[in-house]
Amino acid sequence: MHPFTYTKAADMREALSAGRRGGRYIAGGTTLVDLMRETVERPGSLVDISTLPLREVTVTERGGLRIGALVSMAEAGAHPKVRALYPVICEALELSASAQLRNMATIGGNIMQRTRCTYFRDVTAACNKRDPGSGCAALQGYNRNHAILGTSDSCVATHPSDLAVALAALDSTVRLLGPDGERTLPLVDFLLKPGSTPNREQALRKGELITAVEIPALPRPLKSGYLKVRDRQSYEFALTSAAVALHVRGGVIREAKVAAGGVGTVPWKLPTVERHLIGERPSHRLWAEAAEHAADGAHPLTHNGFKAELLKRTVERRLRTVGGTA
Amino acid sequence: MVGGVVTGPPVHAAEDAVAAEVPPGSRVSLTVNGVRRTVTIDNRTSLLDLLREHFGLTGSKKGCNAGACGACTVLVDGRRVNSCLTLAVRLEGAEVTTIEGLAKGDRLHPLQQAFIDQDAFQCGFCTPGQIVSGVGCIQEGHTGSAEEIREWMSGNLCRCGCYVKIERAVEQAAGRK
Ligand SMILES: Cc1cc2nc3c(=O)[nH]c(=O)nc-3n(C[C@H](O)[C@H](O)[C@H](O)COP(=O)(O)OP(=O)(O)OC[C@H]3O[C@@H](n4cnc5c(N)ncnc54)[C@H](O)[C@@H]3O)c2cc1C
Ligand code: SF4
Ligand code: FES
Ligand code: FES
Numbered sequence: 001m002h003p004f005t006y007t008k009a010a011d012m013r014e015a016l017s018a019g020r021r022g023g024r025y026i027a028g029g030t031t032l033v034d035l036m037r038e039t040v041e042r043p044g045s046l047v048d049i050s051t052l053p054l055r056e057v058t059v060t061e062r063g064g065l066r067i068g069a070l071v072s073m074a075e076a077g078a079h080p081k082v083r084a085l086y087p088v089i090c091e092a093l094e095l096s097a098s099a100q101l102r103n104m105a106t107i108g109g110n111i112m113q114r115t116r117c118t119y120f121r122d123v124t125a126a127c128n129k130r131d132p133g134s135g136c137a138a139l140q141g142y143n144r145n146h147a148i149l150g151t152s153d154s155c156v157a158t159h160p161s162d163l164a165v166a167l168a169a170l171d172s173t174v175r176l177l178g179p180d181g182e183r184t185l186p187l188v189d190f191l192l193k194p195g196s197t198p199n200r201e202q203a204l205r206k207g208e209l210i211t212a213v214e215i216p217a218l219p220r221p222l223k224s225g226y227l228k229v230r231d232r233q234s235y236e237f238a239l240t241s242a243a244v245a246l247h248v249r250g251g252v253i254r255e256a257k258v259a260a261g262g263v264g265t266v267p268w269k270l271p272t273v274e275r276h277l278i279g280e281r282p283s284h285r286l287w288a289e290a291a292e293h294a295a296d297g298a299h300p301l302t303h304n305g306f307k308a309e310l311l312k313r314t315v316e317r318r319l320r321t322v323g324g325t326a
Numbered sequence: 327m328v329g330g331v332v333t334g335p336p337v338h339a340a341e342d343a344v345a346a347e348v349p350p351g352s353r354v355s356l357t358v359n360g361v362r363r364t365v366t367i368d369n370r371t372s373l374l375d376l377l378r379e380h381f382g383l384t385g386s387k388k389g390c391n392a393g394a395c396g397a398c399t400v401l402v403d404g405r406r407v408n409s410c411l412t413l414a415v416r417l418e419g420a421e422v423t424t425i426e427g428l429a430k431g432d433r434l435h436p437l438q439q440a441f442i443d444q445d446a447f448q449c450g451f452c453t454p455g456q457i458v459s460g461v462g463c464i465q466e467g468h469t470g471s472a473e474e475i476r477e478w479m480s481g482n483l484c485r486c487g488c489y490v491k492i493e494r495a496v497e498q499a500a501g502r503k
Contacts, residue, residue, distance in 0.1 A: 001370045003349035006415050026413075033372070033411045034392050046369075048416055074405075098481025099466070100459065101393055103405045104412070234480035 001036050008048040012177065012209075015049050019207035020179050023047035027070060028105035030097075031113040038121055040114075040130055054108070054211055057081055063217035066175075069108030069210040073163070074099070076107055086215060088224035088243050092166035095228045098235050108210040111164045111174070111187065112202065115157035116237055117146065128154045129198040144303040145239070148311075150265035151299055155198030159191060159266050160237050166226055168267035169243035169259035172215045178208035187213070191266040219247045219255050227318040228261070229310060238262035240311045242294075242318040246277070253277045258319075260294060263311050272296055273315060282323045291316035352415045358383070359427030373409035373417065374398045377424060385425035385454045389483070396482030399455040399462075400424045406462030408481075425454035428461065437461055437499040444495040448486035456482045460496045469500035 007023070009015035019025060024043035026032050027050060035041040054068040057079050065085055067076055076082055077093035096102065096110075119125040119137035126135035138146055138156055146156045167187050174190045176183050190203050204210075224245035230236040241261035247254050256277035258270040276290035294315040295308035355364040358381060365380060374391075377383040377400070389397035391410045398410040401423040428435035437460050440446070447453040459482045463469060468478035475493050484492065 004369055005350045006352055006369045006413075008416070008418075026416075029413060029416070030393055030408075030411050033413060036370075037391065046413075050416065097393075098396065098408075099463065099468070099478050100396060100399055100406045100408045100481045101411075103462075104407050234477055235483075 002039060002042040002044075004036075004043055005045040006048065007045070008050075009052060012052060015047055015052060015209060016177070016179060016207055018045070018047040019209060022206075025049050025209065027109040028072065028101075029109075030101050030105045031109060035114065035121070039123055040121055049209070060214060060217075065215045066212045067107050067215075068212050070106050073097070073102035073105045073107065073110060077102065085222075086166070086170065086224060086245075088166045088169065088226045088245055089163065089215070091226035092162040092228075092241075092243060095226065095234075096162045107163070107213060110161050111167070111191070111213070112210070113161055114201070116160045117157035118142075120157060129157060129194070129201075132197070132199045139301070142303060143301040145237070146301055146304055147263060147265045148295065148298040148300050148304060148307050149260075149263050149268050150193045151301075152194045152196065152198070152265075154196050155194035155265065156301060157194070157198070157265060158262060159264065161267070162226065162228060162238060162241060162261055164191065164267040165241055165259050165261035166243040167213060167215065168269055169245060169257045170215050170218065170224075171257070172213050174210055175212045175214060176204070176208050177211045178205050180205075182211075184214070188266070188269060193265050218245065218257070219249075222247050222255075223322050223324070224257075225318055225322045227314055227321075229314050240307055240314045242311075242315045244315070244318045244322045246282075246319075246322055248282060248323070251281055253280055253282060253323075258294075258315065260311055260315065263295070263298070263307050270294055270315070277319075282325050284320065284325055287316050287319040287323060287325070291319060354415055354418050356414075356417045356420045356422060358422045359424060367414055369413070369415050371414045373400065373402075373412040373414045373422070376414040377409065377422075383424050383426050386458075387451055387454060389452070389455075394483075395452070395455075396459055397452050397455040399459040399482065401458060401462060404465070406459050423458070425458055428457065435461070437464070437495065440495040440498040441492075444491045444498060446488055446491040446495040447484075448488060452482060452484045452486075456484065456492055460492075460499065463496060464500045469496060472497065475500075 023045045026046045054070040056068045058066045077090045125137040147158045172187045173184045228238045228241040238261045243259045245257040256274040258273045260268045272293040273290045291312045294312045298308045351368050353366045387397035389395035393408045393411045400409045463478050
């Protein structure tokens with residue numbers, strides 16, 4: 001680990017001014033400390049934001065939900081409002097990492113977490129994300145866990161967050177506070193596809209702080225759920241996952257929100273699947289027909305061709321259980 | 327200097343060079359198993375290394391040093407965390423409980439006793455982390471069924487494969503057996 005100076009920000013102003021001077025924010029530390037130890041990350045100064053007042057879960061005026069950036073994954077997953085309004089978020093959280101890590105890790109840090117690509121974590125390997133222009137060892141290497149959607153010639157790494165998949169499905173936004181004031185971005189615009197600059201992962205300006213994520217109000221009743229498929233039953237990242245939310249009234253699907261994880265360089269929304277569902281009546285056949293489009297546009301690599309089929313089945317199964325025709 | 331002929335650059339120059347590069351450190355006061363401690367440490371020191379290398383509390387184990395095994399689990403302010411991913415400098419004023427702090431004198435913690443009763447370990451390397459994690463699991467109330475215990479204890483790997491008995495030990499201490 002490279003040496004660094006350490007300060008604890010007493011308030012937002014102190015944090016922002018330290019951030020503007022190049023200080024690196026640390027929340028739960030479960031991504032950052034891990035990568036610093038591998039010398040993948042080498043910040044010269046850490047700004048501890050853990051005592052900032054960003055720990056609230058509130059219902060917004062419009063009936064959506066705002067979760068403060070420093071709410072821990074454990075707190076958010078157990079929060080009565082989150083549980084009542086968006087089960088898909090609780091399920092995504094509780095299927096993430098471990099109880100210990102969820103006690104430490106925060107909502108803001110979770111969407112900021114970096115890829116688990118093993119070449120990214122190995123400083124001796126070529127990796128455009130870690131070392132722009134050095135190449136991508138995963139393209140010709142072992143790429144079973146890598147992405148099939150949103151990839152480029154420069155990088156094929158997945159965004160590993162489960163929470164971000166649930167948030168993307170629900171059209172959530174990210175609230176940011178920086179030296180130039182406040183702004184709000186849709187999560188799907190906040191997280192960037194690799195393109196030719198895989199080292200740029202978020203639309204975050206220097207010194208900007210995530211203050212909260214916001215989930216918009218959706219028509220009720222809303223049924224939702226998250227399914228995660230992985231190599232072992234728990235404490236493992238997704239091979240594929242599906243976040244699903246459905247609003248059914250009068251026997252007809254009026255609103256459908258679907259996104260996939262484990263397959264994309266960013267949380268992957270599935271608008272084609274959603275379009276197939278809206279206006280239809282729930283049935284086994286409908287789920288299968290809609291899910292058939294889950295991997296549209298996929299570019300499998302040498303070792304991850306199985307993900308396209310697995311994704312379709314993952315989406316179908318979650319539609320079936322959430323849609324109540326199980 | 328004790329004996330020997332010094333060749334190369336003078337010792338003092340070397341020492342100055344090292345001094346100039348002293349990595350940034352901080353003073354931190356925290357309570358470990360009820361004992362207040364104040365130390366000055368290199369900012370890079372993990373809580374796990376602070377416990378093991380500075381305080382001689384070697385019960386918490388270093389398995390992966392990356393959050394992936396749970397052998398280093400301790401309680402910070404009552405919550406179970408991975409001490410290998412916790413920077414000690416962040417813990418000003420914190421209360422840390424390690425495996426060494428669970429027993430009351432000669433009386434084992436009920437979960438320690440349960441691990442013996444259920445024969446829940448072989449080599450014992452993962453055991454301190456399992457027990458501290460189990461204490462957290464019971465406090466959180468995630469012991470409603472064997473399945474729930476398995477899921478909420480999944481942050482602790484056991485290379486000897488004692489999972490079935492670990493689950494029973496947690497069950498016993500939670501008062502379900
Ligand atoms: C063994 C292991 C297994 C895991 N399994 C899963 C899993 O199955 N699913 C899953 O989703 N995740 C998993 N994770 C990842 C874990 O969820 C993330 O590490 C965690 O959510 C990151 O949050 P943090 O608060 O610890 O972030 P930190 O490590 O503190 O920060 C991460 C990054 O975000 C920045 N940052 C943090 N907060 C803010 C903010 N408010 N504003 C701006 N920047 C900020 C930091 O500067 C840093 O760059 C796993 C991690 C480990 C170690
Ligand atoms: S897939 Fe991306 S993160 Fe992995 S080696 Fe290639 S460039 Fe690096
Ligand atoms: S040593 Fe901390 S989790 Fe493995
Ligand atoms: S008892 Fe040996 S690793 Fe668990």
